[in-house]
Amino acid sequence: MSASLNNSYERNVRPCIDLIDSLRALGVEKDLALPTIAVIGDQSSGKSSVLEALSGVALPRGSGVVTRCPLELKMKKSRNEDFWHGKINYKDYEGEIKNSADVEKIIRKAQNEIAGALGISDELISLEITSPNVPNLTLIDLPGIVRVSIRGQPEDIGEQSKSVIRKFITNQNTILLVVVPCNVDIATTEALRMAQEVDPYGERTLGILTKPDLVDRGMEDAVLSIINNEAIYLSKGYMIVRCRGQQEIMENISLHEAMRKERDFFNTHPYFSKLYDEKKATIHNLADKLTHELVHHIEQSLPLLKEQIQSKLAETQGELNRYGSGAPTDPEEKIVFLTNKITAFNQDAINLTAGEELKNLPQVNIFSSLRKEFADWKTDLQKSEEKFKKVIEKELKEYEEKYRGRECPGFLNYQAFEVIVRNQIKELEEPAVARMNDISDLIMNILIHLSEANFKEFPQILKIAKTKIENIKETKEKEAESMLRTQFRMELMVYTQDSMYSDSLKKLKLMEEKAERQAHGVAYPRSGGLYKQSDIEDAMEELTRHLKSYYSIASRRLADQVPMVIRYIMLQESAKQLQREMLQLMRLNDIDVLLEETDDIYIKRNNLKSRQDRLKKALKRIIIS
CATH class of the missing domain: 1.20.120.1240 (Dynamin, middle domain)
Known part of the structure; x- marks a missing residue:
């Protein structure tokens, strides 16, 4: 892509993604679902490696549940080739990150403050990275799906992790990025099963296959069948990537070098090289694919999002009217x-x-x-x-x-x-x-x-x-x-x-006579006729x-x-x-x-006013976008 085309592309992409990021920063996601990409995967699926390769920074790794809070990963491409800047937000804390090597430690600290040493929380951590080596893209990394808890973790840690994941993937405005290793049966993975629960027709799911270097000889055709959407059909298809393994990390292989090795791997692979030619392989092509999917998804969602905000504003105003404005001070x-x-x-x-x-x-x-x-x-x-x-x-x-x-x-x-x-x-x-x-x-x-x-x-x-x-x-x-x-x-x-x-008496007599006519064809006098009675009767x-x-x-x-x-x-x-x-x-x-006033009413009114304020700001941003 030429420099001019690339600049034009970025001018179209970045504002679109920034709009949704700014809406999320306003807290609008408390009120309605925003378009986003959520990343899910079983433990050891290679999910963290994919995100590291996309963001250019090391994220927490290890055994058990490593991602214990949803991580919003906002990546902004810088035109300055020597510039790197990071920013982290969680709870009421906002901090600058000057060195990319500190990211992993800072995220671990944030997770510990939110969820404790081993727990899980659905509270979002926002990490923003600005660098010349990242795509214009925002993802939400969700906790890995746990099958067995490790020492010190709650016995229901697996169900806790699934509960957090469901909270995000149920949203129909969320694209599901399902990470699955090549060396396992994709049909048995919990991540794909959970995606199918909320997206049974695969309309908003994109499959990412990892660890192609671990595929057993003779199984390459099976992997190609998946990538070509012949096994389990997904509307958005599949991509395949090769990221740094644990051995390469121990050998201090840089992310830049890992991406070069990935490109060489697919270029020379006897089976997978054609996937590279079709742009279905490598982190670089994955980044382009995800950016395109997210921007297209946002553009498709904006009209409906505008209607939802307007509807929510009307609903909020109605609630405020019921709670009133509160008593004056004068x-x-x-x-x-x-x-x-x-x-x-x-x-x-x-x-x-x-x-x-x-x-x-x-x-x-x-x-x-x-x-x-x-x-x-x-x-x-x-x-x-x-x-x-x-x-x-x-x-x-x-x-x-x-x-x-x-x-x-x-x-x-x-x-x-x-x-x-x-x-x-x-x-x-x-x-x-x-x-x-x-x-x-x-x-x-x-x-x-x-x-x-x-x-x-x-x-x-x-x-x-x-x-x-x-x-x-x-x-x-x-x-x-x-x-x-x-x-x-x-x-x-x-x-x-x-x-x-x-x-009244006359009316009753007439009714009785009418009844007799209907029964006998004639109204008989009370004393005489076929049904003559005694004087007493x-x-x-x-x-x-x-x-x-x-x-x-x-x-x-x-x-x-x-x-x-x-x-x-x-x-x-x-x-x-x-x-x-x-x-x-x-x-x-x-x-x-x-x-x-009661404290509950006071707090409720203030919350409604805050919601109204952020919705108005969100609507204004959508209108001028």
């Missing part, structure tokens, strides 16, 4: 703030009684619940009326046997009518009171939720509001119960307008008809009156009483105590 402004809070709550309470939308509980409409409760009450009355029809004959017979005096059979007096009606209506009194108590609980629970929505950040006001709601509930339940019981005592008078009673039947007619009137009256009592006292009067008592809070002198 005394006069505090009074205005408290007044506005209480006024808003009171308005919501009044809107609740009118069935209008609530500002802080927009999804709540109490009348939908009340309609169901009142419909159930009407159903109770209908069931009672049906039951009454069935027990009338029994009640009349018992009265005839127990209470008839000197009158002749069939001449049951008005007292019988009253006793039977009163007994049946009396049975409805306790269910009506129970229904009122259930609805009272429903209304008060909604008022509690309303107070929580309005005052959740101010525990003292919320505590006072809840106490007032409970006290009002107790008081209004007694009032409503008293009024309901009064209503039932009035019902025991057995009264209705003559015209209403006549209309006629009298009993007539009284039955009167009982049914009156009970129907009383039932219709109760169907409306009981809900009206409940709605008036438990909903409207409770809300008005609550409004009056909440307004009294503004007369108190301890406004500062009322407006004290």
Whole structure:
């Protein structure tokens, strides 16, 4: 590649990668998934050697889990041939690295501070390297997959390492770089199996084969089959590299010399030389491949990333609106703030009684619940009326046997009518009171939720509001119960307008005649015809008809009156009483105590503001990129 083309390439590549690095530095990865390349591999797969060859610096090596924290490796190509600079970030620490030989020691120190001497953590360490010998590329090196723990390590160290890996590779915006040695069966490697779990079709996985110099004679064709995507298919294909082995490290073979030896190895290899010609081999070609994949991936992801940030910003603003802005510090402004809070709550309470939308509980409409409760009450009355029809004959017979005096059979007096009606209506009194108590609980629970929505950040006001709601509930339940019981005592008078009673009786007769027509084709008179009855039976039947007619009137009256009592006292009067008592809070002198916030709310609001700030910065950077 000519110098001019190379410079043009770098001008296109570096800003693209820097954009994602800057978003990660802002902490945006806490909120949404950023496009990246994650490197995974089993122990002794050659993963560290690949990263060393790419970065030009020695990374921690050894037995057991060496990479114990995810390592973000940011490589920036410098045009200055004699320049090398390193920078490391983790937790709250940021430090410069002046000598590349110190990198391994500094990373080990960082891992020990984060995860202890032998533990594993998912907390990220960021290592930035600027050098003329590195590609423009950012990778995240993940802990090696452990099969057996060594002395001092937790027994579940293997599962811990997999848990950290899954956290990163599950992200659909992550390209998976799976490192596998040539001298093992690729199908049995844990790294490839984990990649297939999250990427079953291999759409975002790139395979890297290492240690080609250890391939047994006669197995070269099998390796070529893998590289040519004929064994386990991956959309992004495979690359093969040869890095420094342990013996070469002991012999102090430099990384630069190791790359020369790698090039010679593939150039002269009887089987693998054509892979070099196809640019499927060597660290140099791997770097180019990875850079191209990452830049292309970032470019493809940016439109969606922009949409996600905008959506997250809207969501964050919505949460901030729910938590409010917090109380002001100025005394006069505090009074205005408290007044506005209480006024808003009171308005919501009044809107609740009118069935209008609530500002802080927009999804709540109490009348939908009340309609169901009142419909159930009407159903109770209908069931009672049906039951009454069935027990009338029994009640009349018992009265005839127990209470008839000197009158002749069939001449049951008005007292019988009253006793039977009163007994049946009396049975409805306790269910009506129970229904009122259930609805009272429903209304008060909604008022509690309303107070929580309005005052959740101010525990003292919320505590006072809840106490007032409970006290009002107790008081209004007694009032409503008293009024309901009064209503039932009035019902025991057995009264209705003559015209209403006549209309009800006439309607019942018409219904009976209609039923007879449907059954027999003609309506027969009560005394005579095919179904002629005795005078006593006629009298009993007539009284039955009167009982049914009156009970129907009383039932219709109760169907409306009981809900009206409940709605008036438990909903409207409770809300008005609550409004009056909440307004009294503004007369108190301890406004500062009322407006004290919980630590959780304060921290949550600050976290939301921080998220909002970084998302706004991220969106701005994407727009101008």
